[in-house]
Amino acid sequence: MLDSRHLATFHEVVSAGTFSAAARALGCTQPAITQQMRALERSVGMPLFVRAGRRLRLTEAGEALARHTGLILGQLSAAEQQLGALARLHLxxxxxxxxxxxxxxxxxxxxxxxxxxxxxxxxxxxxxxxxxxxxxxxxxxxxxxxxxxxxxxxxxxxxxxxxxxxMEDPVTALLPVGHPAARHSAVRLADLASERWIAGCPRCQANLLYACAEQGFAPDVVFATDDNLAVQNLVSVGAGVALMPALVLGFLRHDKVTARPVEPLTHRxxxxxxxxxxxxxxxxxxxxxxxxxxxxxxxxx
Incomplete structure (x- = not known):
């Protein structure tokens, strides 16, 4: 396994041409550079340098490693920058x-x-x-x-x-404008027992059946659709009444539909x-x- 610190030192040695010049550039001692290069050669399993006068010459293995070192160090630097950006929520x-x-x-x-x-x-x-x-x-x-x-x-x-x-999202009763129950600030679910009903998505329909059963009646479900606009359009023409979460009414409200809180209060x-x-x-x-x-x-x- 190659040590990235040793690779960085190797890259500097190749650039500087001597251990002493690399030591000056890195701000450390020449023996420290020598020790790291020996450790890198042990990892590689073969010599990376030979002496050529006062300078170093790369062996074939050293030349092969030098071709990859810049790319490896660049990728490590990019990875560190990206991880830092992720940690700082910049990415x-x-x-x-x-x-x-x-x-x-x-x-x-x-x-x-x-x-x-x-x-x-x-x-x-x-x-x-x-x-x-x-x-x-x-x-x-x-x-x-x-x-x-x-x-x-x-x-x-x-x-x-x-x-x-x-959050808790209150469930409201949807009534056509002019419906008698709309005169009240809230609607008792039991007072709508004789109405025809328009059900929503499968989970909403299951809640409708459950809530009505709790009040002692089974709703007459004549339409079922998971399209919230279709539910409101059906209510607006008097095809039935419905239960709808308040969250839906926060962005979609038919002008011929009245919404009233339900008693007993229910929510999702x-x-x-x-x-x-x-x-x-x-x-x-x-x-x-x-x-x-x-x-x-x-x-x-």
């Missing part, structure tokens, strides 16, 4: 996989802050609903997954992952997930911290 890549409403709200706020404060951090974005997003982390497809879960339901198989709670938990060993990497730790700050400042928290 880095973080891959985030999030569900659609997080990609439309939380993630852009995170990216805006990173662009302003750490422009060398590159964010790559993917989209998937849980539990699919969680499975991408152990596979190495992404570094951080944003996922949600409802009361009574597990987020998915997150045994290998560290959970970073971000939003959290970030990462592998434990990755949370010590500076760029990933930074993004997790910014995610917490952004979520804490969000109006729906």
């Amino acid at each position: 880095g890549r973080v891959r985030i996989c999030a569900f659609p409403s997080a990609n439309a709200t939380l993630v852009p706020a995170v990216i805006a802050r990173l662009l302003a404060e750490h422009p060398g951090i590159r964010i790559e974005l993917q989209e998937d609903e849980p539990p699919g997003s969680l499975r991408r982390v152990p596979r190495g497809d992404c570094d951080i997954a944003l996922a949600f879960s409802y009361p009574g339901f597990q987020v998915g198989d997150a045994a290998e992952l560290v959970e970073y709670p971000l 938990k939003i959290a970030a997930y990462a592998l434990r060993e990755h949370t010590h990497l500076p760029s990933i730790a930074l993004v997790l911290d910014v995610l917490r700050d952004v979520a804490r400042a969000h109006p729906g928290t």
Whole structure:
């Protein structure tokens, strides 16, 4: 195994032409240079220099090593600079996989802050609903997954992952403008038992069924779609009512739809997930911290 310190000294000896000149350039003694070159020759297994008067001449092995030494030292220097930049958060890549409403709200706020404060951090974005997003982390497809879960339901198989709670996202009732229940500041879920319902994504539909069962009725689900705009359009024309997380309404609100808090209050938990060993990497730790700050400042928290 070649010692990089010995290679650096060898490079200086080749440039200076003598051990004494290299010692002066490096600010050390000639015996120290001699000792390092002998150690390097032992590693190589053959002589690197022969005497030619007062100067040194490279052997064939020395010439071969000299051809590579500059490149090796240059690559080591570049590696040190890049690692230093990563440690100082001047460089880095973080891959985030999030569900659609997080990609439309939380993630852009995170990216805006990173662009302003750490422009060398590159964010790559993917989209998937849980539990699919969680499975991408152990596979190495992404570094951080944003996922949600409802009361009574597990987020998915997150045994290998560290959970970073971000926020609680209230679930609201969506009613067409003019609906009698919209006259109240909040809507009792049981008062909507006779309504037709429009369900969202599979997890949201499961939460709808669970929440209604807790209030003693089974909802009449006539439409189901994971398109939030389609849900609101269906509500706006009176095709039914729906439950929708407040995070969605933060970026998408139909002008013919009224949103009201639900009683009893229900919410979904939003959290970030990462592998434990990755949370010590500076760029990933930074993004997790910014995610917490952004979520804490969000109006729906």
